[in-house]
Amino acid sequence: MDPPSRNRCRQQTRQHQRRVCRTTRDASAQSSAGAGERGPTPRSRLSVTGEPAVKRLYPLVRELAADGIPVAVSCRVLKLSRQPYYRWLATPVPEAEVTEAYRANALFDAHQDDPEFGYRYLADEADAAGQPMAVRTAWRLCSDNAWFSVFGKVPAKNGKRPGPPVHDDLCVVIDADGQARHEFHATAVNELWLTDITEHWTDEGKLYMCAIKDVYSSRIVGYSIGPRMKARLAVDALEMAVIRRGGDVAGCVTHSDYAEVFVNPRNPCLS
Structure with missing residues (x-):
């Protein structure tokens, strides 16, 4: 059999190019038409935040290759380089995306267990679960997936300032000058307690300590130590303070900056 002529090869190449262009237009039309529909359009892939636009065309090249169109023709029409495509074909899901998915899963589990935690505490919980990450990474993942603390401020709308805190601040x-500030004064014991949580690095990881101070006597009336920032840490400190003061602390005000830990619906000392 005689080899195909040069004109015949050019004709086949033009047919492949027209087929690639037609497939690309159809995919774009489906994407535009399905913009208001729920879920992804057929034969398309969900876009990943931060993914280059070039990689979104690689599945199309793979589908065209399965239909018999050479990869060289598809890449030339779509203005893609073949070497990055073959690298993507060897590993369609990069290792960085897999690592980020495991981190997001750990943050989601921590958020489901303690919805009152902010992204900093969620990062500590993910670290304890075996998925360490930077605080900035935890903030980005929580922000992208709307995993916010249930005790956060009301988000701003229309350029206005955020609303007031969801909990009462009796010391403000x-x-x-019209500025809000705190004043801590007490005329008797068990009238006002101040509390805070601090963390310390050890050879075995972080160690958290919660202490409660009576403003009138300036004495530590309760404390607790634990390896994790959980609601139990605040509960143990409050229980110790109540027991050491005889159990009658009705009307005592406890002030803390850690609202997501102390203003907890599962905290029996505040219910």
């Missing part, structure tokens, strides 16, 4: 006062 308004000065002569």
Whole structure:
């Protein structure tokens, strides 16, 4: 059999190019038509945040190759390089995306267990679960997936300032300049307690300590130590303070900056 002529090869190449262009237009039309529908359009892949636009065309090249169109023709029409395509074909899911998926899963599990935690505490919980990450990475993943603390402020709308805190702050006062600030004064014991949580690095990991101080006597009336930032840490410190003060602390105000830990619906000392 005689080899195909040069004109015949050119004709086949033009047919492949027209087929690739027609397939690309059909895919674009389906994507535009299905913009208001729920779920992805058929034969398309969900886009990943931060994914280059070039990689979104690689599945199309693979489908055209399965239909008999050479990869060289598809890459030339779509203005793609073949070497990156073959690298993507060897590993369609990069290792970085797999690592990020495991981190997001750990953050999601921690958020489901403690919805009052912010992204910093969720990062600590993910670290304890075996998925360490930077605080900035935890913030980005939580922000992209809308995993916010249930005790956060009301988000701003229309350029306005965010709303007031969801919990009452009984120690705040308004000065002569109209600025809000805190004043901590007490005229008797068990009238106002201040509490805070600190963390310390050890050879075995982080160690958290919660302490409660009576403003009137300036004494530590309760404390607790634990390896994790959980609601139990605040509960143990409050229980110790109540027991050491005889159990009658009705009307005592406890002030803390860690609202997501102390203002907890599962905290029996505050219910």
